[in-house]
Amino acid sequence: MHPILITIIQRLLLGLLTLFFVSIIIFSSIEFLPGDFTQAILGQAATEETVAAFRRELGLDQPAYIRYFDWIGAVLQGDFGSSFSGRNSSGVDRSRAVIDLVAPRLGNTLFLAGMAAIVSIPLSLILGITAALYRNSIYDRSVNALTLTTISFPEFFLAYLLILFFSSLWPVFPSLANVNIDTSLGERIYKCVLPALTLTLVIVAHMMRMTRAALINLLASPYIEMSQLKGISKAKVILRHALPNAWAPIATVIAFNLAYLVVGVVVVEVVFVYPGIGQLMVDSVTTRDIPVVQACVLIFATTYILLNLTADIIGIVTNPRLLHPK
Amino acid sequence: MSTERDKKGDILLEMKDIRVEGFSDERWHKIIKGIDLTLHRGQVMGLIGESGAGKSTLGLASMGFTKPGCKITSGSIFFDGQDLIKANDEEKRMLWGTKIAYVAQSAAASFNPAHRLLDQTVEASLNRNLQTKSVAEADARNLYEQLQLPDPNNIGDRYPHQVSGGQLQRMMTAMAMSPRPELIIFDEPTTALDVTTQVEVLVAMRNIVEKFNTAALYITHDLAVVAQMADVIKVLRYGHEVEEAKTREMLVSPKEDYTKSLWSVRSLEKPESPSDDFVISINNVDAAYLGGSKVLHNVNIDIPRGRTVAVVGESGSGKSTTARVITGLLQPITGSVYFNGEALPPALKDRSKEQLRRVQMIYQSADTAMNPRQTISEIVGRPLEFYHSLYGTQKQERILELLEMIELDESFYDRFPGELSGGQKQRVCIARALAADPEVIICDEVTSALDQIVQEGILQLLLRLQQEFNITYLFITHDIAVVQAISDEIVVMYQGAVVEQGLKSKIMSPPYPDYTKLLLKSVPEMDPNWLTNLVDKRD
Missing domain, CATH: 1.10.3720.10 (MetI-like)
Known part of the structure; x- marks a missing residue:
């Protein structure tokens, strides 16, 4: 195989790896955002039980790493989940897919x-x-x-x-x-x-x-x-x-x-x-609509990585020393 | 075949009272101070002089071109009847590449890395529609063949980085020749090449220039090279003409003292004296740089006390690596270095101060070997403190003594390296090495960056110091003239191995191993028939 192809494949794999780390960073930084969607929706008056029940429904009661793997697993299959907005404690779900x-x-x-x-x-x-x-x-x-x-x-x-x-x-x-x-x-x-x-x-x-x-x-x-x-x-x-x-x-x-x-x-x-x-x-x-924010940031990160990858590849293929090795 | 073609055509290039100035350090400096030059059709003129003499500037000026920051201030240039001073950029551009071509010193830098060699070879011809693409390319392949490039039909499809330096230099000659110019400016075309490669390139260039009866200006600082190439030689110094004469006349009877002095280094010769008292012995050393393949293979060298051992070989032959092993900068994989019969620790950090003191080094580039922010007294004084614990007036006196030894007066004491000339800087480096009172000094190409006359001064100084202090030199060089001048023994290296070692008289006379023979034969001699004879012998 042409050494350039190997280099390009290596860069692509590195890009994927970067994306993986970025997804972790996205997920954990949203964890650290102040405030909570359930409280924002239900207001100060909500009882602890309602809040807990709502959290359970949204899956927010699970530990972070489980939620991360659920999320990333679904994303890999093209499912970004559904938006938080449109939901409320009444149990009526008018939410839309992200x-x-x-x-x-x-x-x-x-x-x-x-x-x-x-x-x-x-x-x-x-x-x-x-x-x-x-x-x-x-x-x-x-x-x-x-x-x-x-x-x-x-x-x-x-x-x-x-x-x-x-x-x-x-x-x-x-x-x-x-x-x-x-x-x-x-x-x-x-x-x-x-x-x-x-x-x-x-x-x-x-x-x-x-x-x-x-x-x-x-x-x-x-x-x-x-x-x-x-x-x-x-x-x-x-x-x-x-x-x-x-x-x-x-x-x-x-x-x-x-x-x-x-x-x-x-x-x-x-x-x-x-x-x-x-x-x-x-x-x-x-509105603390976490699934949508995560999807947006992931798209942004992918854009950055893909574009920079393209620039790298252009740099490689326009360099005759790399394109036509001795 | 004769280098001197007497059937000269009419005048092709006529320059009168040319003056060129260059802008640097906030003011204009005179580079060429009024030179006349007349070149006939088919004639080859050698322009010779030391660096700064204005050779390249004059060569470029003959095209009506100056480097950025320079300008032709007065004089007249007529090329083939056309006034190049009055000509506008567009008119000059019409001449360049078609009527006048340029061959630069560094072929590697002068080819565009992004294009195939063939496309660059025919570019000038196609640019003016002198030939159709297929005709020009067929002609280029033909030129490649005449220049003895390997695989002439396909080599043009390669990129510049895919061929060697000597091949690139011939390729550039083909590029210059493609539009069949009337005049080619060769600007130090072989200076960057090893002697063995240089011969091939010289032969190729001379043959092709002769074949197409092209006029040429051949710029070089190497008198022996120009003797092979030129019909007429013009000697330049400080932007003035020293003298001009036919090559044979100039070689036989140079008129001016300056021209005579250009020969002098070659007349310097030290009588050899044998010795079996070895100060350093290198035994079975193999060495490699980190992560690389082996660069030294089973090297054995004995260095007799108080003598000069010259190590010769082309670039990449392992000369400098050997020096690094001796100094401890590079640890050998196997083998060891003995000093006065005792094995030296392989690593620098394990050596005692006393062991370090005994071996000092002088480098090729005195510029980069000194801290530009330290005065000469600080540079020379440091080893005095470090090795001999000399301070105050004692140190000062010793520094003045050392300056006297290297023939510099006390006014240099407080000066900075930047204020010194190349030769003076190299002298300071010698003083710094002497300050340690070493037994051995390793000189790594110490005269390569210097002009002939300055070279001679440095070599004489080194010889005198050897006699006075019984210092041993390991002298690394690729210049056989220097070897002749100063060595007792010679070590020939090739591809990381020692080809042979022995007294100068033995190495320099037959029978030779193949490589030594090639190396010695490749060193240009003053005889203008040398190249011709060499080629004849080969056929």
């Missing part, structure tokens, strides 16, 4: 993240490459200054600025991105323009600057001087000689920002009233 709560929200989040990524990744690569090409020119400085400005503002501020300009003063896009399951694709895209634009402005600077730095770092290499002395044009020197050696750091920073698009966009969701997974998690934490 998966039914989380899945549409996750879909929405991935849609918005996808929109932002499709715009921001090519944009930051182009800006980074051109900035490296014309480094220290007016263009380079303006791009740097502009992207730095957008990253320096808090994201809610950017969001409100965009709403002010594009919904109030010059009303072309809606300020509310309240999509639901019946919204058509076209309308979805239309409604998501402003939130996606906000996210783009937040992440472009980071990716663009990393691309520029990775390229400029390589421009001092003897093989770049060699390609200049071979009469290769500036643009080709960057694209053919520098870029192929710069993918590893660029992939890392892109993965990092993609992960942010999935797990870190609560504020933007709130501003645009967008039903994403971030909001769902915040709501569930407030």
